[in-house]
Amino acid sequence: MEKVLMKGNEAIAEAALRAGATNYFCYPITPQTEVAEYLARRMPEVGGVFLQGESEVAVGNMLFGAAATGKRVFSSSSSPGVSLMQEAVSYMAGAQLPVVLVNIMRGGPGLGGILPAQSDYFQATKGGGHGDYKVLVLAPATIQEAVDLTMLAFHLADKYRNPVMVIGDGMIGQMMEPVEFPEKYIEPPLPPKTWAATGAKGRKPLILKSLFLDPIALEKNNIEIFKKYAKMEADEVRFELYKTSAKNRILLVSYGTMARICQTAIDELESQGISVGLFRPISLYPYPFNELRAEASRSHIETVLTIEMSMGQMLEDVQRVVGERKPVKFFGRTGGIVPSPEEVIEQIKQLLGKGK
């Protein structure tokens, strides 16, 4: 299929449709509203469900009800809106419901701003809601990857009966890049959704719930869902290496659009004869723990430099991974400011003792 130029938000919306998610609930918020506006036009064409809810609190819970049918359903929002969905996400994780949630992150805290940021990493990966649960988190760096990961997200949500998040900064939502959609979307087979609420006809009534007043039962449920997380950690780790080589003294760790900026910096440095490599986590939970540890452990690496559009959130995971093996340094801008390749280069040169 030929490439089309698409805005990230629209590409994500189209990708979801092609993954069979013809059910969408939303509440407008910059910088992701184009997802809703695109689907408001497209859904009727594919006979899907488009509904603007009264708030993100409601939308989060509409997802719960919709997911209970066994059909694919999703929503998209941005930082403050996602905060309002945390109770629902915790409930859906507890009730083991597959749903996909896209967060096009903006600067925070509070109302903050509407420009690109990566400061919802903690909320997405550690669990902004209450209780013991995890959400599988994917972070695209290009619009094409946003398309591919969005489609994958629905598969993983069904596979693990767990909420899956796709998080990108504002640029992922707003920029246009050429994208290609698979002619026909094929995915590995999934078990039938016998857990879905389809009416107690010819079978016992079925309950989708997170309440277990008996602590034994609640612990059982938690252990059950954590078995799934263990499996995710074994099977769903995704990442990319860029120009890693034995010549490198510094390993950059960065995700999403920020990682692309690092790539530009790396290319520029290369032209200056300075070789630097990048480790780009694509799955933020499960985090590429062993893979990053292996890269960081290589003898030629002297320093690990984490770069984020935040005050330092993924940093904590990098610290856990690298431990004392190598010093872990951090550079970040926040509040909607996107570090330029020049700034990144400056940081690296300083570490190499070549700073101006």
Add this chain to the structure above:
Amino acid sequence: MEKVLMKGNEAIAEAALRAGATNYFCYPITPQTEVAEYLARRMPEVGGVFLQGESEVAVGNMLFGAAATGKRVFSSSSSPGVSLMQEAVSYMAGAQLPVVLVNIMRGGPGLGGILPAQSDYFQATKGGGHGDYKVLVLAPATIQEAVDLTMLAFHLADKYRNPVMVIGDGMIGQMMEPVEFPEKYIEPPLPPKTWAATGAKGRKPLILKSLFLDPIALEKNNIEIFKKYAKMEADEVRFELYKTSAKNRILLVSYGTMARICQTAIDELESQGISVGLFRPISLYPYPFNELRAEASRSHIETVLTIEMSMGQMLEDVQRVVGERKPVKFFGRTGGIVPSPEEVIEQIKQLLGKGK
């Protein structure tokens, strides 16, 4: 003043009053509703404000408005309710408003159960809301400590103009213990609250907000609040050591009521001639990073055993702190099940190769 037998929830309520927090907004939820019921009776006696809001979402935002007056204000809730306050907490952190929030944690995720748990550690310490911010978190282990830390919480909230959380498991809320209140509550002097909204009389209008459309301004605000967090990390770390000695081969790390259970286990083991020590973080953010690292680094310590009423949340901080210095092991029960001293003893003995 003589000791009185009080339920944790009521003791916390009384402590707040004596710290000058005569303004309380709430929404009922087990196992902390006694805080509200106690204050519904007491507030009129002290001429304070008691108001039951329509939801935790509303209550979180009533706190915002109330804190803007410069008066001391607080609320209490339990896990699902606290999830609903995350947007407001992010806003208050961004607008630099002092408020105290008590979370008497119950089993999760979702509706979960109502029995004691510690599974909101991530939400409290990493930031359940969106954006770059932190909340100062205190975790009492006894009712007396709940009283002391609650009073301290209001001081710290004002000192740093930041939300402060006191988190305890259901037992902290439900059990009764003898407590003593200071005859007269005295605290270090605090700067006048010139930031409070008191009307633009004889001064420029004043705005309490978290919106900064200009990314430069938003980053400035974030850097400003993170300066405060750096100061907290330097000055507000709190912890307790129990029976740490050169004889110990194992160091337990545990907080809140769980730490008390560990103490019983330690005493019992001592009587069996096995010496084990405990590191109890009291401030969960700022985390006693250097102090725990020092204890874990002692040559005689072979293993660090983290014990929580969760599937392993504080564990990640302990891993960051200890790194490769010592193997970090974990034991936890979840969903409202409280590990017994016997279970803890069993875990320790297994580590010591003395397991049954």
Add this chain to the structure above:
Amino acid sequence: MTGQYEVTLAGFGGQGIMVAGQLLAYTGIKEGKNVVWLPSYGPEMRGGTAYCTVVISDKRIGSPIINNPTAACVFNRPSFDKFVPRVKPGGLVIVNSSLINTTTDRSDVTQILVPANQLALEAGNGKAANIAVLGAFVGATGLVNIDTVRRVIEEKLGKKKEILDVNLKVLDQGYNLALKYLGAKSRV
């Protein structure tokens, strides 16, 4: 008494279990001891079994959770079945024989049968059954001084004179019943 003593009180909601436990805890404080009172809580309290555990100790109290108490005071059959087996060997079991028509065959615990509801009804207030059991517990253990318990009851339940008198009466009856029962036998 030295060390730590733990007792679980259990019965139907409405049988005054929680109050009895709290009175014991107050008494402990009055006598300068460390105490913890931990209730069961939640919806299952409706009708179902309610119970609380009181820990009294000279030392700082660690775990408030007690799986195997030194003693159990059971007010109804479900509680009897649930808690009697958990009592520590050498411990004490007090059975409300008005509602429980069975006894434990455990030989490693001391068992005292108290017709609590009966005593209370005769004394003129069916609700005082919990106090009868409290009296028996104090009589059997000597954990605290019975006079201190009286003072606490006067403070906490002293509003209505007639009710107070009934409570003090059944308290003594339970207390003496336990003493008589143990006779020479040393207290547990």
Add this chain to the structure above:
Amino acid sequence: MTGQYEVTLAGFGGQGIMVAGQLLAYTGIKEGKNVVWLPSYGPEMRGGTAYCTVVISDKRIGSPIINNPTAACVFNRPSFDKFVPRVKPGGLVIVNSSLINTTTDRSDVTQILVPANQLALEAGNGKAANIAVLGAFVGATGLVNIDTVRRVIEEKLGKKKEILDVNLKVLDQGYNLALKYLGAKSRV
């Protein structure tokens, strides 16, 4: 052209900045290049300055954020002040001289003045000013083939014949104006 070329287009909201940038991006794709179009977004778009950056490259494109573009097309005075100084040395500046009555004194950039609004009005549609500038940009850089641009315009803005004709006309005018301006000078 080899390597990567970056251009920022800026003006008032409503001057067709975003569209012009997108047309350029579409053209890039048609010619098999990698492209990124990144808009400014948010409330400040109301009335205030709107701008977008287009990156066209033969290689995989890294950073979508361009602080110092190879070229800037400025449609109003605030944009002139904001973006002209940022252009890379050796770069290109296209100024809408209908609304901007000043020029840059930078000697390290090529400057082309295009009376865009005027051309558009004369051609019969004031709204086509953005296309005039687009034409001039393509003429000056040869970054893409002008025929490809035409095809894209026909596809995207071809609904109304008369409007299309105006657009194609001013496109050529801008294009030729740039060629004439550069004369012998090699393209930038």
Add this chain to the structure above:
Amino acid sequence: MSLDAMKATFTRPESLTDAVTHYCPGCTHGVIHRLVAESLDELGLRERTVGVAPVGCSVLAYNYFNCDFLESPHGRAPALATGFKRLRPDMIVFTYQGDGDLASIGMAEIVHAANRGEKFTTIFVNNAIYGMTGGQMAPTTLPGQVTTTSPRGRNVKEVGMPIRMVELLATLATPAYLERVSVHSPQQIIRAKAAIKRAFAYQEAGRCFSLIEVLSTCPTNWGKTPTEATQWLNENIIPYYPMRVFKTPPEAGNE
């Protein structure tokens, strides 16, 4: 001839399980459960019905109904029902909510679901108090009524008057079926049954959103015996909460 051998004229509906409920003695939640179950039986809907349980004393409703169930976050049942029904308009969906759940934390969700005309049925159990959490004030608590968070009785000067939900929802321009009933006496129970059954009939016909407000007792937190509670309801609650049909959908066709 033994009773069992005789024709049974009143038996447990098939849509109820055999479970003994956790409700307090005399709590009329049980009656309301039965009326819903009987309606599902009589309309033959059980096998394609999904209920949405609230957070409240009826949170365990999913153990008592013999149909599929979802258990919702507090107050959000209408949002779950919306999500489900929009994807499965062929199924029957009902929410069962208390007054704290629906009128306090769930206000936005019920108003908007009703205003969108979501085609599900809401059974709104108004007992003028928060039952499950032990008797706190609800938006529906009567003036002067003592609760654990209004120990001196609801002071309307401070917290306003009780909210009448059906009256509020009746102002919405979107078609709906709205009625208030009670279950404090056999006569009222019969009327309540008719209303609930009618609501499900409308839903089956895909006609409109329907909400039946059922006045119910909470002996435990009212501090009354079940019998006293039904009397108190009759004498105090009903005068403030008139029982009648507040809205019906336009005749099919002239919608």
Add this chain to the structure above:
Amino acid sequence: MSLDAMKATFTRPESLTDAVTHYCPGCTHGVIHRLVAESLDELGLRERTVGVAPVGCSVLAYNYFNCDFLESPHGRAPALATGFKRLRPDMIVFTYQGDGDLASIGMAEIVHAANRGEKFTTIFVNNAIYGMTGGQMAPTTLPGQVTTTSPRGRNVKEVGMPIRMVELLATLATPAYLERVSVHSPQQIIRAKAAIKRAFAYQEAGRCFSLIEVLSTCPTNWGKTPTEATQWLNENIIPYYPMRVFKTPPEAGNE
């Protein structure tokens, strides 16, 4: 004699700053700001007033009013106002909210604040659309009205009829002052001013909660010139949203 030297009969109120607003040309948010500011001036309240800004195009209101301001999460302004006013009943508090902010996400907060009778004033700016986010459907959007999330026009069969907030709030039993006005013509602006001033007067007297719904234009997202927008408002919005007083507090004393 020069104009400046003459007596000024209309000048910028003191309660407004000199800032040029970010509002689109012809957006009547600006008119409504001025009416509020004039009311504060005339009642001499500016120095003890705190405004609460919503999330919406008027989020930056705090830059335009010359009094203290709080900036609220989307829809929660009534909760902030409640928290503030309860602690400082001596101060004057108002929220300024759009229709998405108040009628959609903020439904529960406004209904409960009104029902508790919180003694603050709400200026409810109804422009039948989400302005700031670029023209999505609001609960107040008219039947058939085209927005970016109702590209074929609002289909009332699918999403229900527009919500009339004052009518809904008027059903609450708690005393309040509720009126709907418009600002699409000088005549209406004069009436709107009177209503807004009256609301603040009630608040100063500690009488009741007050909410003034002001019908306003959004030329940008309606896709109309400012002049067309005022006409469209007059011809389309007003017929569905009657302008009148819906509720006034009982005479002081006989409350």
Add this chain to the structure above:
Amino acid sequence: MPGVIIDKNHCKGCELCVKACPQKILSMSKEITLRGYFYAQMHDPSRCIGCRLCALTCPDVAITVHTNGQMYVLYDY
């Protein structure tokens, strides 16, 4: 002759049926059930008219009504 069966297991002794019965033939037993309730019982079966008001009122659906045909239909339900 109609009559009712009261399920001891479900009965919680709320006494609402006793109040509801027009014949006043229901009363509470002196015995306590396993759950701790005094349950309802019929003290004068002969006078039962099978009206179902007791069953209609029972919150715990503990009552089933039977009849050999003759019964008073006081209302339709």
Add this chain to the structure above:
Amino acid sequence: MPGVIIDKNHCKGCELCVKACPQKILSMSKEITLRGYFYAQMHDPSRCIGCRLCALTCPDVAITVHTNGQMYVLYDY
């Protein structure tokens, strides 16, 4: 003789004042302001009656009205 002063800096050229003026003496300039708007101006000052309707209508409070006393009070405001 009354008259109005229009603040170029605040005017956004919405033309609402032009429509509001009963004397039809306001119109839009051909010049564009720094913000990119054609601003309002008075083309026939002599006929201004100082009625303030223009100022009342201006969303940007760009208009101030002055008078040397004589003015038509058509309404109280």
